[in-house]
Amino acid sequence: MILCSNPRAQYLSNKEEIDSSIQQVLSKGEFVLGENVHFFEEEFCEYIGTKHTVSVGSGTDALCLALRALGLGPGDEVIAPSHTATATIAAIAAVGATPVLVDSELSYYTIDPLAVSQAISSKTKAVIVVHIYGQPVDMDGITSVVRQNNLKLIEDCAQAIGSTYHNRRVGSIGDLGCFSFYPTKNLGALGDGGSIVTSSSSLAGQLRKLRQYGWDKNRVSQITGYNSRLDEIQAAVLRVKLKYLDRDNAKRATLAKTYERELNHLPLETVTTRQKCSHVYHLYVLGVERRNDLVAHLKSNDIVAGIHYPVPTHLMPAYVQRTRPSLCLPNAERIAKKVISLPIYPELTESDQDRVINALKDFF
Numbered sequence: 001m002i003l004c005s006n007p008r009a010q011y012l013s014n015k016e017e018i019d020s021s022i023q024q025v026l027s028k029g030e031f032v033l034g035e036n037v038h039f040f041e042e043e044f045c046e047y048i049g050t051k052h053t054v055s056v057g058s059g060t061d062a063l064c065l066a067l068r069a070l071g072l073g074p075g076d077e078v079i080a081p082s083h084t085a086t087a088t089i090a091a092i093a094a095v096g097a098t099p100v101l102v103d104s105e106l107s108y109y110t111i112d113p114l115a116v117s118q119a120i121s122s123k124t125k126a127v128i129v130v131h132i133y134g135q136p137v138d139m140d141g142i143t144s145v146v147r148q149n150n151l152k153l154i155e156d157c158a159q160a161i162g163s164t165y166h167n168r169r170v171g172s173i174g175d176l177g178c179f180s181f182y183p184t185k186n187l188g189a190l191g192d193g194g195s196i197v198t199s200s201s202s203l204a205g206q207l208r209k210l211r212q213y214g215w216d217k218n219r220v221s222q223i224t225g226y227n228s229r230l231d232e233i234q235a236a237v238l239r240v241k242l243k244y245l246d247r248d249n250a251k252r253a254t255l256a257k258t259y260e261r262e263l264n265h266l267p268l269e270t271v272t273t274r275q276k277c278s279h280v281y282h283l284y285v286l287g288v289e290r291r292n293d294l295v296a297h298l299k300s301n302d303i304v305a306g307i308h309y310p311v312p313t314h315l316m317p318a319y320v321q322r323t324r325p326s327l328c329l330p331n332a333e334r335i336a337k338k339v340i341s342l343p344i345y346p347e348l349t350e351s352d353q354d355r356v357i358n359a360l361k362d363f364f
């Protein structure tokens with residue numbers, strides 16, 4: 001069976017180092033917010049290029065805490081793309097703010113800066129952009145809208161760890177960058193994990209309080225907070241994997257090039273790669289008619305294709321009432337109908353990729 005993503009293969013490729021780092025944590029007996037978390041946060045800052053990293057329990061928590069650190073809640077509107085993982089929008093709703101969902105650019109599948117500017121109202125406080133599938137958003141377009149309107153900018157980098165926009169790592173461009181270390185992500189833990197990066201000392205201070213009951217140094221809650229901490233075992237694993245992240249992202253890019261080259265004569269819609277950016281191919285997606293038939297055909301060849309995502313958030317029952325019930329976002333709806341994700345992960349062998357390519361050729 002060829003899986004769409006394969007966290008087990010990731011673990012096995014670094015098994016000895018990971019096992020030994022876990023063993024060291026077990027022997028030391030310090031399990032939450034210890035030295036591995038401390039060093040991981042330092043190493044992640046250096047990698048992304050920000051002054052601060054605050055690690056937390058998941059990518060969704062990272063987004064919730066980022067919104068709270070900016071002081072956002074009931075009565076505030078936050079603009080975000082409808083075409084994203086549900087988590088982005090769930091986080092806005094979880095802090096009591098109102099998600100205002102907008103359309104994406106059809107050639108890149110990322111949030112459309114023009115749609116953002118048209119959605120701004122007197123209640124708008126922030127924009128969350130999502131570097132979906134590993135490809136950076138049009139950050140020049142977005143930052144100019146955000147600046148002109150005095151809004152805060154959060155980057156959802158859950159799928160784009162390591163990608164760059166004009167030589168800057170994503171996450172280091174907005175006010176705050178949020179990451180997920182869910183096991184299938186390009187930098188995946190062996191459980192849940194996430195982090196927020198920022199170069200603002202005051203936001204970082206606020207985030208450190210929020211992740212632990214709102215406590216100050218004396219364990220007195222100055223604000224209401226959460227319990228959302230990265231544990232030592234996950235931090236130790238992430239420190240091992242961070243060393244190989246650029247190598248692994250380069251392997252993903254090579255696999256993506258092969259798909260592009262081998263599939264370009266088939267009736268498939270490809271996503272345009274943005275100029276002066278690096279794409280880290282968390283997912284390799286295409287647009288296709290007769291998607292269900294293709295998924296079934298691949299399945300019959302023992303190949304698992306994914307669909308990220310079958311229903312745009314503005315049409316999900318949980319969010320339809322929060323947005324305008326009649327809202328129509330044609331690009332997001334078109335993408336959701338056609339998008340398919342092919343297997344891609346650093347350990348995917350050439351021969352397995354050939355099997356996927358041949359199965360696609362057979363289908364057409």
Ligand SMILES: Cc1ncc(COP(=O)(O)O)c(C=O)c1O
Nearest residue numbers: 058059060085087088158180182
């Ligand atoms: C774009 C995006 N944002 C946020 C998240 C949430 O991350 P987590 O699953 O770690 O809460 C995910 C992961 O599914 C994601 O893909």
